[in-house]
Amino acid sequence: MRQRVLTIALAALVGFGLAQSGTLELAVDQSPAGLDPHIVTAFSSFQIIGQVYDGLLEINADLQLEPALATGYSVSPDGLTYTFELRDGVTFHNGRPFTAADVVYTYERVVDVDTGSPQASRFAQVASVEAIDDLTVVFELAEPFAPFLANLPNLPIVAEEVVEEHGDLQQVMVGTGPFMLSEIVPDTYTLLVANPDYYRAGEPGVAALRYNVVPEASTRAAGLRTGAYHLIPDVDPATAQTLGGVPGISMLSVQELSYSLIGMNASRPPFDDARVRRALNLAIDRDELVEAVYFGQAVPGGPLSPGLTDWALPVDEYSCYTPDAAAARALLAEAGYPDGIDFEIVTLGTLRVVVDAAQVVQAQLADAGFRATVSVEELGAFVQRWRNSDFDAFASLNGGNIDPDGYLDRTFRTGGSTNVFLYSNPAVDTLLTAGQRAVDFSTRQGIYADLQRALACDGPVAHLAYATLFTAYRDEVSGFVQTPTRSLRYLRNVTLN
Amino acid sequence: MTSYVVRRLLDLVFVLFGVSVLIFLMLRMIPGDAVLIMLGANTDITPDRVEALRRSLGLHLPLHEQYWQWLTGVFRGDLGRSIWTGRPVLDEILARLPVTLQLTGLALATAIVVSFPIGILSASLRGGTADTVVRILAILGLTLPSFWVGVLMLYFASVYLPLWPTIGYVPFADDPGGNLARMVLPVIAVSLPMIAGLSRILRSSLLDVLSLDYIRTGRAKGLGRRTLLYKHALRNAMIPVVTVIGVQVGYLLSGVVVIEQVFAIPGIGRLVIGAINERNYPLVQGVILIVTAVFVFVNLLVDLAYAWIDPRVEYA
Numbered sequence: 126m127r128q129r130v131l132t133i134a135l136a137a138l139v140g141f142g143l144a145q146s147g148t149l150e151l152a153v154d155q156s157p158a159g160l161d162p163h164i165v166t167a168f169s170s171f172q173i174i175g176q177v178y179d180g181l182l183e184i185n186a187d188l189q190l191e192p193a194l195a196t197g198y199s200v201s202p203d204g205l206t207y208t209f210e211l212r213d214g215v216t217f218h219n220g221r222p223f224t225a226a227d228v229v230y231t232y233e234r235v236v237d238v239d240t241g242s243p244q245a246s247r248f249a250q251v252a253s254v255e256a257i258d259d260l261t262v263v264f265e266l267a268e269p270f271a272p273f274l275a276n277l278p279n280l281p282i283v284a285e286e287v288v289e290e291h292g293d294l295q296q297v298m299v300g301t302g303p304f305m306l307s308e309i310v311p312d313t314y315t316l317l318v319a320n321p322d323y324y325r326a327g328e329p330g331v332a333a334l335r336y337n338v339v340p341e342a343s344t345r346a347a348g349l350r351t352g353a354y355h356l357i358p359d360v361d362p363a364t365a366q367t368l369g370g371v372p373g374i375s376m377l378s379v380q381e382l383s384y385s386l387i388g389m390n391a392s393r394p395p396f397d398d399a400r401v402r403r404a405l406n407l408a409i410d411r412d413e414l415v416e417a418v419y420f421g422q423a424v425p426g427g428p429l430s431p432g433l434t435d436w437a438l439p440v441d442e443y444s445c446y447t448p449d450a451a452a453a454r455a456l457l458a459e460a461g462y463p464d465g466i467d468f469e470i471v472t473l474g475t476l477r478v479v480v481d482a483a484q485v486v487q488a489q490l491a492d493a494g495f496r497a498t499v500s501v502e503e504l505g506a507f508v509q510r511w512r513n514s515d516f517d518a519f520a521s522l523n524g525g526n527i528d529p530d531g532y533l534d535r536t537f538r539t540g541g542s543t544n545v546f547l548y549s550n551p552a553v554d555t556l557l558t559a560g561q562r563a564v565d566f567s568t569r570q571g572i573y574a575d576l577q578r579a580l581a582c583d584g585p586v587a588h589l590a591y592a593t594l595f596t597a598y599r600d601e602v603s604g605f606v607q608t609p610t611r612s613l614r615y616l617r618n619v620t621l622n
Numbered sequence: 623m624t625s626y627v628v629r630r631l632l633d634l635v636f637v638l639f640g641v642s643v644l645i646f647l648m649l650r651m652i653p654g655d656a657v658l659i660m661l662g663a664n665t666d667i668t669p670d671r672v673e674a675l676r677r678s679l680g681l682h683l684p685l686h687e688q689y690w691q692w693l694t695g696v697f698r699g700d701l702g703r704s705i706w707t708g709r710p711v712l713d714e715i716l717a718r719l720p721v722t723l724q725l726t727g728l729a730l731a732t733a734i735v736v737s738f739p740i741g742i743l744s745a746s747l748r749g750g751t752a753d754t755v756v757r758i759l760a761i762l763g764l765t766l767p768s769f770w771v772g773v774l775m776l777y778f779a780s781v782y783l784p785l786w787p788t789i790g791y792v793p794f795a796d797d798p799g800g801n802l803a804r805m806v807l808p809v810i811a812v813s814l815p816m817i818a819g820l821s822r823i824l825r826s827s828l829l830d831v832l833s834l835d836y837i838r839t840g841r842a843k844g845l846g847r848r849t850l851l852y853k854h855a856l857r858n859a860m861i862p863v864v865t866v867i868g869v870q871v872g873y874l875l876s877g878v879v880v881i882e883q884v885f886a887i888p889g890i891g892r893l894v895i896g897a898i899n900e901r902n903y904p905l906v907q908g909v910i911l912i913v914t915a916v917f918v919f920v921n922l923l924v925d926l927a928y929a930w931i932d933p934r935v936e937y938a
Contacts, residue, residue, distance in 0.1 A: 158900055159707060241674065295708050311707070311717065312888035312896065313791060339789065339886040340895075343773050347780035348789045475899075504899070 145319045147621035148333040149602070152345040152354040156312055156338050161294040162281040163235050163242040168611070172358070173336065175614050176317055178281030178300035181209055181228065182274060186608045186615070188433065188527045190274055194223065194282055194301065204269035204564040211260040215324045217284045218305045225256035230285045246542065247276040269562045271569055275528035303329040303617035312338055330604060330620035349374060355602050355621065358613055360595040362422040368597050377596040377607040380424065380432040382525025385482045387470065387587040389518045392547035395466045396517065399583040404456040406445035406587050408493035409486055415590050418481045423590040427581045429529055429573070430591050432609040436529045436570065438577045445582035453493035465494030468517040471510055474501045476522055482589060483520035514545050527610065529573045530560055537580060546585030553579055630925065634918050641914045642696070645907050646689050657681060679705070679903070696911070702904035711908035714893060719912070721791060722882070722889035726874045728809045733816035734867070740817070741824025746851060748829060756821065763818030768877055772811035772884040779807060791887045808885045812877050816870050823866050827859040860931050868924030872917050
C-alpha cells in the first residue's frame with residue numbers, strides 16, 4: 126500500500142515535470158562580464174540578466190510596454206505622479222515575497238553615486254519614490270518626462286538583503302524572473318534552471334537554459350547542425366545564408382534598432398559647416414552600401430530605426446538620401462571647398478561591418494570630391510579619440526532605444542553625454558526638451574518628426590543602414606519570439622519537443 | 623650538473639623579473655588613460671566612478687609604488703583580482719591551465735610520435751617517391767594555418783559524423799571518453815604544422831649525421847643498416863630536434879590560442895583573448911607572467927635533455 130502511494134506520488138511528480146522538461150542549449154559568443162544588473166554594460170551579461178530579473182514593465186516584440194512586476198499604473202494629469210499597482214504573490218528566488226519596498230530600494234541603489242550605475246542618468250527627473258502600501262508604489266517626477274515609462278524595463282528589481290550579504294551583485298543573482306542562476310563555468314557555459322514559483326502560470330516551458338560560450342560563428346553553426354545546440358540568438362548575415370537551406374533548421378529575422386553611421390566633428394573644419402555635412406550625405410549611396418556591406422540584409426534609415434514604426438519617418442522624406450554627386454560638389458564649392466576636402470575616417474578594427482562600411486563610403490565619397498583616408502584603430506585608441514572628439518569623422522555601430530528621446534537627447538543635445546560631435550543647435554535643443562515635456566502621444570510624434578527632418582541631412586551623424594537580426598533554431602524548438610532589441614525574454618515561452 | 627641547474631633556476635628568476643617589469647610598464651605606457659579605455663564607450667559613467675575604479679586598481683599611486691605592490695602581491699601568490707568578475711586572477715588562471723596543458727601535451731606527444739617514423743623513413747629513402755610525397759605533405763602541413771584546418775575539420779565532422787562530440791570541453795575526471803573525443807580534432811589541427819616541421823628537421827639532421835666518418839667506419843666494419851641508423855645515427859641527430867621541440871612549445875602555446883577559440887575550449891588562450899578585449903589588465907598581466915614562466919621552464923628542461931641524449935655535453 127505504501128509502495129503504491131509512493132508510485133502515485135512519483136507519477137504525479139513526473140507528470141508535473143513534463144510541463145517543464147529538457148535543457149535548451151544556446152550558443153552565444155561570450156561569457157557574461159559580471160552579473161550586477163545595475164552595473165554591467167556588456168550585452169553578454171544582459172542576455173542572462175533578462176531571464177533572472179524583472180522590471181515593473183517590459184518591452185514586447187512589437188516594442189510596446191507590457192506589465193511585468195506592475196500589473197497597472199496611472200498617471201496624474203500634470204504628468205508628474207506615476208502610481209503603480211504591483212503584482213501580488215510574487216516571490217524572489219530566495220523565497221521572500223516581493224513588495225513595494227523592493228522597488229524603493231532598487232531605485233535608491235541605482236541613483237546612489239557609490240553604486241556607479243550607468244542607468245542612474247535615466248532617472249534624473251525622479252524626485253522621490255514612495256511605498257504607499259505593500260503593493261502600491263508612487264514615483265514623483267520633478268518635471269514632466271515622457272520617456273519615463275520606457276526607462277522602467279531598465280530598472281531590474283533586486284532584493285536588499287542579497288546586496289547586503291554580498292556587497293554587490295556581480296557574482297550572485299536573486300531576482301523574480303522565470304529562471305534562476307544555477308552555475309557559471311567561465312568560458313564554458315552558464316546554466317539557468319526554471320523558477321518553479323514564477324508568477325506566469327505554465328512558464329517557463331523548459332527545465333533549464335544553458336548558454337554555451339562558443340566564440341567562433343562557424344563553430345556555433347556547426348554545433349547547430351549536429352544538434353549540440355538548439356538555438357543561436359544572433360547569426361551574422363553570411364552564416365545565415367549557409368544555414369538557410371539546411372533541413373531541420375529554421376531562421377527568424379527582424380529589423381534591428383542598431384545601425385551603422387558616419388559621425389562628423391561639428392566643432393572644427395570641414396564638418397563644422399552644415400553644407401559640408403549635407404554634401405557628405407548626398408554623396409553616399411545607401412542602397413549600394415546595403416548590398417556591398419550587408420549582402421542586402423539591411424535597410425537604409427534616418428535618425429530613428431525603421432523598426433520604430435510609431436516614430437520613424439520614411440527615408441524618402443530626406444532630400445539628401447537621393448545620391449547626387451554633382452549637387453554634393455556644388456555644396457562643397459559653396460561652402461568654400463571648390464577643390465574638394467581631405468579628411469580622415471577613424472574606424473574600429475574589431476567590427477567587420479564598420480570597416481567594410483567605411484571603405485564603401487570612402488569609395489562613394491571620392492566621386493563628390495571628398496578624399497577620405499580610413500584609419501583602422503584598435504578598440505582602446507578608438508574609444509580614446511571618440512571620447513576626446515579627436516576626429517574629423519568616424520564610422521561606427523550604435524544601439525537603439527524604444528523611446529526616441531533615449532537616443533536623440535544624449536547624442537544631439539548641446540553637451541549631451543554622447544554628443545562627441547560637439548554639435549550645438551538651439552532649435553534642436555528646444556525640440557528635445559519639448560519632446561520630453563509633452564505627454565500627449567501625437568504631440569510628441571510631431572516633435573520627433575521635426576527633429577528627424579532637422580537632423581537627417583544637416584546633423585553631425587550620417588545614418589547609414591539598419592541591419593537584419595537573424596536567429597537560427599532547430600525544429601525541436603517551438604514558441605520562441607524574436608525582438609528588435611535583441612532581448613531574449615521570450616525564451617520563457619520556448620518548449621522542446 | 624647540480625650547480626648548472628641552480629644557476630639556470632637563478633637565471634629563470636631574473637628572466638621572470640625582467641618580464642614582470644616589461645609587462646607592467648607596457649600596460650601603463652599604452653597611450654591614453656587605461657581606466658577610460660576600460661570603461662569603453664559608456665559615457666553614462668560619472669567622474670566619481672572613474673576615480674573609484676582608478677583607486678581600486680591602485681593607479682593613483684606613483685609608478686614604483688604600483689610595481690612594488692604588484693610584485694609583493696605576486697610573491698604572496700596574489701596576482702590581483704579580475705576587474706569584471708572580481709575573482710582572484712590566480713584562480714582564473716589555475717582553472718584554465720590544466721585544459722591548455724592537456725591540449726598542448728597531447729599535441730606535443732602526437733607530433734613526436736608521428737614525426738619520428740616519418741622523418742626516419744624519408745631520410746632512409748632519400749630521393750625516392752616516398753620522400754617526395756612526404757616533402758610535399760610537409761610543406762602543406764607547414765603552410766596551412768591550423769585555425770583553417772580546424773574550421774574545415776569541424777565542418778566536415780558536423781556534416782559526416784554528426785554524432786561525434788567535437789565542440790567544447792568536459793573535464794577528464796567527469797567523462798574520460800567525452801574529454802578525449804573532443805580533444806581529437808583540436809590536437810590534430812595544432813599538431814599538423816609541428817609534425818611537418820619536426821619530420822623535416824629530423825630528416826635533414828639524420829642525413830647530416832649519416833654522411834659523417836664514423837658512420838662510414840661503422841658500415842666498413844660490417845654493422846647492419848638498422849643498427850647504424852637506430853643505435854649510432856639517431857641519437858646524434860636528436861640534438862637539433864630537441865632544440866626545435868623546445869621552441870615549438872612556445873609556438874604551441876600561441877597556436878592553441880586560436881584553436882581554443884575555434885573549438886570553444888576554455889583554456890588559457892580564451893582567457894587572455896577575453897581579458898585583452900575587456901581591458902582586464904590584472905588578468906592580462908597574470909596570464910603573461912604564468913605563460914612566460916611555463917615557457918622558460920620548458921626551455922630549461924630542453925637544455926637538461928641535451929645531457930641525457932649526448933653525454934659529451936658538459937654543464938660547466
